[in-house]
Amino acid sequence: MGLLAVTWPKCLKKHLPLKLRFLHTLKDHHFDQILMSPALASLDLPDIWTPNSSCQSIPALHKSFNQQTAEVLDGKSISAEIRSKIADEVRHMKKHLGKVPGLAVILVGERRDSQIYVRNKIMACEEVGIKSSVTELPADCAETDVQNAVMRFNKDPSIHGILVQLPLPQHLNEEKVLDALSLEKDVDGFHPLNMGNLAIRGREPLFIPCTPKGCIELLIRSGVKIMGKKAVVIGRSNIVGLPASLLLQRHHATVTVVHAFTENPEQITSKADIVVSAAGVPNLVRGNWIKNGATVIDVGTIPVEDPSCEDGYRLVGDVCFEEAVKVASLVTPVPGGVGPMTVAMLLLNTLTSAKRMLNFT
Amino acid sequence: MGLLAVTWPKCLKKHLPLKLRFLHTLKDHHFDQILMSPALASLDLPDIWTPNSSCQSIPALHKSFNQQTAEVLDGKSISAEIRSKIADEVRHMKKHLGKVPGLAVILVGERRDSQIYVRNKIMACEEVGIKSSVTELPADCAETDVQNAVMRFNKDPSIHGILVQLPLPQHLNEEKVLDALSLEKDVDGFHPLNMGNLAIRGREPLFIPCTPKGCIELLIRSGVKIMGKKAVVIGRSNIVGLPASLLLQRHHATVTVVHAFTENPEQITSKADIVVSAAGVPNLVRGNWIKNGATVIDVGTIPVEDPSCEDGYRLVGDVCFEEAVKVASLVTPVPGGVGPMTVAMLLLNTLTSAKRMLNFT
Numbered sequence: 125m126g127l128l129a130v131t132w133p134k135c136l137k138k139h140l141p142l143k144l145r146f147l148h149t150l151k152d153h154h155f156d157q158i159l160m161s162p163a164l165a166s167l168d169l170p171d172i173w174t175p176n177s178s179c180q181s182i183p184a185l186h187k188s189f190n191q192q193t194a195e196v197l198d199g200k201s202i203s204a205e206i207r208s209k210i211a212d213e214v215r216h217m218k219k220h221l222g223k224v225p226g227l228a229v230i231l232v233g234e235r236r237d238s239q240i241y242v243r244n245k246i247m248a249c250e251e252v253g254i255k256s257s258v259t260e261l262p263a264d265c266a267e268t269d270v271q272n273a274v275m276r277f278n279k280d281p282s283i284h285g286i287l288v289q290l291p292l293p294q295h296l297n298e299e300k301v302l303d304a305l306s307l308e309k310d311v312d313g314f315h316p317l318n319m320g321n322l323a324i325r326g327r328e329p330l331f332i333p334c335t336p337k338g339c340i341e342l343l344i345r346s347g348v349k350i351m352g353k354k355a356v357v358i359g360r361s362n363i364v365g366l367p368a369s370l371l372l373q374r375h376h377a378t379v380t381v382v383h384a385f386t387e388n389p390e391q392i393t394s395k396a397d398i399v400v401s402a403a404g405v406p407n408l409v410r411g412n413w414i415k416n417g418a419t420v421i422d423v424g425t426i427p428v429e430d431p432s433c434e435d436g437y438r439l440v441g442d443v444c445f446e447e448a449v450k451v452a453s454l455v456t457p458v459p460g461g462v463g464p465m466t467v468a469m470l471l472l473n474t475l476t477s478a479k480r481m482l483n484f485t
Numbered sequence: 486m487g488l489l490a491v492t493w494p495k496c497l498k499k500h501l502p503l504k505l506r507f508l509h510t511l512k513d514h515h516f517d518q519i520l521m522s523p524a525l526a527s528l529d530l531p532d533i534w535t536p537n538s539s540c541q542s543i544p545a546l547h548k549s550f551n552q553q554t555a556e557v558l559d560g561k562s563i564s565a566e567i568r569s570k571i572a573d574e575v576r577h578m579k580k581h582l583g584k585v586p587g588l589a590v591i592l593v594g595e596r597r598d599s600q601i602y603v604r605n606k607i608m609a610c611e612e613v614g615i616k617s618s619v620t621e622l623p624a625d626c627a628e629t630d631v632q633n634a635v636m637r638f639n640k641d642p643s644i645h646g647i648l649v650q651l652p653l654p655q656h657l658n659e660e661k662v663l664d665a666l667s668l669e670k671d672v673d674g675f676h677p678l679n680m681g682n683l684a685i686r687g688r689e690p691l692f693i694p695c696t697p698k699g700c701i702e703l704l705i706r707s708g709v710k711i712m713g714k715k716a717v718v719i720g721r722s723n724i725v726g727l728p729a730s731l732l733l734q735r736h737h738a739t740v741t742v743v744h745a746f747t748e749n750p751e752q753i754t755s756k757a758d759i760v761v762s763a764a765g766v767p768n769l770v771r772g773n774w775i776k777n778g779a780t781v782i783d784v785g786t787i788p789v790e791d792p793s794c795e796d797g798y799r800l801v802g803d804v805c806f807e808e809a810v811k812v813a814s815l816v817t818p819v820p821g822g823v824g825p826m827t828v829a830m831l832l833l834n835t836l837t838s839a840k841r842m843l844n845f846t
Contacts, residue, residue: 316688320684380740385713
């Protein structure tokens, strides 16, 4: 059974800083001769994690719970509770307005995992009475095709939330596509104005990105104190790591963001009361990364080939669950932890959007 | 000689979490009955630092440099170098276009420190040939008065940068005033869209806030490696701490933000290779907060009464300079460190804006 997730040779990571220094030199003179600071976008590098050398040796299935001390957070049942309340409100809206919230999903290409995520979201919509509409576009479609689909939904008054399933095929400019999306329907909360309002104290974004929002709700419902606690967010993606760190900070945690260029990530992480891991690297977070009694939220959802499973693969997280349950006090499983919470928050953002647009309280 | 900076009794800080918990309970039911997570804005609390008990015992003037090991970063001379290059470009623009960049400053009320900051900015503009215009409004003016002033400058084609000197008097809504500001002229970079684009990798804000931009330029010009290094930002204000942390992260530092609710801030800070302190608390950062050989950037600029000085006060930083120079390898003084860099970056942002608006390269 091999890992599908791309891993890179160690040597490549070592070379990146050199490459970056070269970029600095190049860009300084093109961009701005007054400053030595480079243009920000020239700094952007992929976060390539050194593969965890021993991850292959970890038991493939979760069987050895002998020394388990951690409570396993049941994201599935918490999200079911939330979805049931959403369903109540949707019924209430339908009864009083004769309308229901509408979610549009745009799926480009045929990535197996994206297809499954979209299918799950659509099923969840149906279950709570939210109307959904999926537009599927071929992998080789033009940027304008995606933008046109977005713009059509922007104008459609029966649609209150629009979601472009990421990642898009490489030839499409994610920024341009997302910028076409009406701010009022950006239920994923990825628009830079939403992100700015998430970051700035005193402001409130129209939508909080679903996964970080689900993580916080999980923490609060589990009685985890956030204020004043040390939180480490592993990974700094625009869709999870970044907004999760901003949100935890708004909740007064002392937040450190660990990424692929962090030296001794395990040392930093092992000081944290709350760990939110969203690196997308199977078994990155080993037992020795975790402080005794910490809360561990595993956002990683990496498909790994497994012929014994119905779909031919199973999902694994960033966290070595077998080791984590022996050290942490609370830990989320994969699947069944953060995933269902993300879907519930998407439904809630869509409902909130519909209420706001229809002026329904 | 007394500290002008407001200090709060220790007991108040201890009570805040309770107050917050109460706020949670209250707001949950008003805002959203589905989630237990509160509305973000309901979480916002002032960062009240416990006053450093022994700060009074620190020598008032910087005389005891016997054991100094740190190099003192000369922000004044570095900024002079940058300003001279800006002046060259302004002359070049004037020669080729017959136009110069224009900066408008709006000053509300009669805060002594704000008046001095504005005076310094105007003098710096004159020095490099940037046209400047100051609108002074009385402390009791209406929000619409400030907004009208902003809107007038938005429309004025000879103005390329607009700056509203903060803080505004309490009765004015900072958010509404700043939102009136044209994004293309937001040389302070405080608009949420700019902040979002600063946070999101792959994006580039129109303007980077001046103080954090100046800090990074200081670090780079001093040969400090940022990538992979542990950076601690003390303070999380929207105008310094927040953008400084986002910017350091774009430069691949491993960033921790320490604030008034952080437990053991000295312990966390003493692990950092780079400390950027922007709490606004005199002598908060003592020698034992600093790792041997660290780089310490002191953004604090707190006016302290001193009858022996010309203006009747002098500026002190967050960092206990006498102690820091014995531990750090690089340290910025107050005044003469970050302050002049901030002004230089404001001039540069105004020049950049003019070049962009006039399509001049």
